[in-house]
Amino acid sequence: MKLYMHPxxxxxxxxxxxxxxxxxxxxxITIDILAGDQYEQAFGEINPSRKVPVFVDNxxxxxESAVIMGYLADVHELRDVYxxxxxxRARIDELMSWFNTQFYQAAGYRLVxxxxxxxxxxxxxxxxxxxxxxxxxxxxxxxxxxGVLENSLLGHGQDFLCGDTKTxxxxxxxxxxxxxxxxxxxxxxxxxxxxxxKRCRGNGWDQVHAAHDSxxxxxxxxxxxxxx
Ligand SMILES: N[C@@H](CCC(=O)N[C@@H](CS)C(=O)NCC(=O)O)C(=O)O
Numbered sequence: 611m612k613l614y615m616h617p618x619x620x621x622x623x624x625x626x627x628x629x630x631x632x633x634x635x636x637x638x639i640t641i642d643i644l645a646g647d648q649y650e651q652a653f654g655e656i657n658p659s660r661k662v663p664v665f666v667d668n669x670x671x672x673x674e675s676a677v678i679m680g681y682l683a684d685v686h687e688l689r690d691v692y693x694x695x696x697x698x699r700a701r702i703d704e705l706m707s708w709f710n711t712q713f714y715q716a717a718g719y720r721l722v723x724x725x726x727x728x729x730x731x732x733x734x735x736x737x738x739x740x741x742x743x744x745x746x747x748x749x750x751x752x753x754x755x756x757g758v759l760e761n762s763l764l765g766h767g768q769d770f771l772c773g774d775t776k777t778x779x780x781x782x783x784x785x786x787x788x789x790x791x792x793x794x795x796x797x798x799x800x801x802x803x804x805x806x807x808k809r810c811r812g813n814g815w816d817q818v819h820a821a822h823d824s825x826x827x828x829x830x831x832x833x834x835x836x837x838x
């Protein structure tokens with residue numbers, strides 16, 4: 611079994627963290643998405659969408675972090691993180707979908723990436739009026755989703771998103787929130803989110819997050835647009 615990934619990719623890290631915590635044997639292959647390796651022909655044949663992560667088990671190719679994690683959890687019978695019970699599983703799927711479609715689209719593609727990665731910026735440069743407008747829109751949208759996370763999704767006194775047990779939704783959501791650390795996003799206004807992030811740490815966390823931590827250090831001292 612192989613996992614094409616990049617350690618800075620917040621869609622790859624939930625899979626890597628799940629693998630690390632449950633000692634699942636998977637060969638990891640780095641696709642350097644910052645250097646453009648995703649545009650090479652060989653990778654395009656594996657994933658025409660040219661995104662990581664991609665999981666490969668012989669002739670079975672699977673994309674989408676949430677689906678890869680669900681598949682691994684089923685194969686390895688990780689019932690604690692992905693229970694069989696229909697409604698519990700539906701809730702986990704719902705939250706993973708929420709993070710991927712609501713939180714990540716705003717926080718990643720409109721707030722964080724346009725401030726860090728020139729190839730994502732619109733209007734010709736990171737300083738263009740169009741890029742600044744995109745970032746402002748991302749800031750407002752991300753603040754809205756942080757509010758939903760703080761006051762509703764984590765607002766019932768539970769330890770994790772779906773109760774008192776860490777599930778796949780926490781693996782995935784924690785990495786999308788971690789991405790906002792790169793622009794110095796404070797969680798001071800979102801204390802439940804901050805406490806939940808600490809609870810999400812598990813075995814192998816430091817190793818899985820080594821590239822993330824190093825990138826974070828490289829951004830210290832810079833000024834970014836963040837949510838209040
Ligand atoms: N919905 C996908 C998102 C995958 C994704 O956006 N991957 C990013 C890294 S986090 C990527 O490969 N970006 C490369 C590019 O856009 O060129 C998933 O959950 O796996």
